[in-house]
Amino acid sequence: MAARMDDLLEQWAALWGAGMAQVWRSYTAAQDAIRATGRTLVGQTPARLVHAEGSLRLLRYLPQTETQRPVPVLCVPSLINHYYVMDLAPERSLAGALLRRGLDVYMLDWGVATAADRARPLDAYITGLLGRCVEVARRESGSESVALLGYCMGGMMAAAYTVLAPDRVAALVNLAGPVNYHDDGIYSVWTRPEYLDVDLLVDTLGNIPAELLNFTFHMVRPSDELLRALDYWERRDDPAFTRIFAAMQLWTRDPTPFPGEAFRKYVKDLYQRNALMDGTFTIDGQPIDLARITAPTLTIAARRDHIAPWESVAVLHERISSADRQLIVLESGHIGMVVGSDAGTQLWPQLGAWLAQRSS
């Protein structure tokens, strides 16, 4: 292994001399400007604040069509990433694509966890905060039930909520939300109890700092950053590219802290015990039996997803009892599926059409 590393270092020195040094310096020097540009682009789709609670906000996007479909769509992002990945830039917005379909779209923004959120259990995020957002969306829209669109960790949260409140959920979309946590993914390996003492981490740090999460995400494939630098170097004069690049850079480097107690339960129950798969996962003392889901359900996985491997997402499709269910596996990655250059021809039309059919 050491010899292989020596070879790789030698090759790297050659690349550095062949021009990569200039690419890297240009990229690192541009970071502040990239982030500043990104800030002007994200979360720009016009919306109205309809509910706020602590750091949480619930946004209702302004309609972009003359008529709207009656069943609202509530987007549930991950607890630890900013919601604006689903509204990354005016020309790269999943929320915008759904609005153009005539859907009535709500966005849950978990906000940035503070010390006040440290003791809030995962259960309270699902039945409390998410539950209240569902109620607000129902009240605002006048609809009996909502369509839940959960992305990443939000997929698990939306599925758990659907088990507990089936009458409130007209349709469920799990977008890259893992269900089987004992998969081949790197997080599944890194969080094993023999390597990670979750109690020590939470008892010491409280909320898991955003910097630590950022470091962890980066360490999945640290060398990826070199390709980003090269992408930027090659297309730095193309404004259409640099806009999206800036917004993406901002989002990927801008996680939010993971509330301490929610992290404890999430990692111990799901990653370490895989409790959602063996039926022992509970929320507010009630078992989350995925077989109790009967709502129309769309499961979307990405074949190159290294955060939530597609097989671990697709399991939901097999576990539920819904007569109306569909599984889509896209040829993209975890983030690219939502905001990549082909999202507008792959994910958005398929998701929009599926939701539109079930939101009438």
Place this chain on the structure above:
Amino acid sequence: MTEPPVTLRQSVEAWERAIAAYWDEVSRSPEFLTRAGQQLSASLRSRQRIERMLHAAALNLALAYQQGERQRLLLEHLQARLDDLSARLDRLEQHLGDGGAHG
């Protein structure tokens, strides 16, 4: 026919694939993860110890401050009494002086 020139991108992509595969292998290995986990736990325990020390130091500081404040108040009280006594002595002396002059 000559080979097309290898661009910087091709070279970097090939190198990145190789290093990523290497890193994936390393970062999944029990040896690496055991050491990383031990180091993380050790850092967290150190932080807990430092926090306990700082907490105790802050507590001691607060106690010392409180004690100092009590002594300052006591001294102020004593000073006030001394001032009062001194004023009373002055008045007594004045009174005695006045009495002597009249007697």
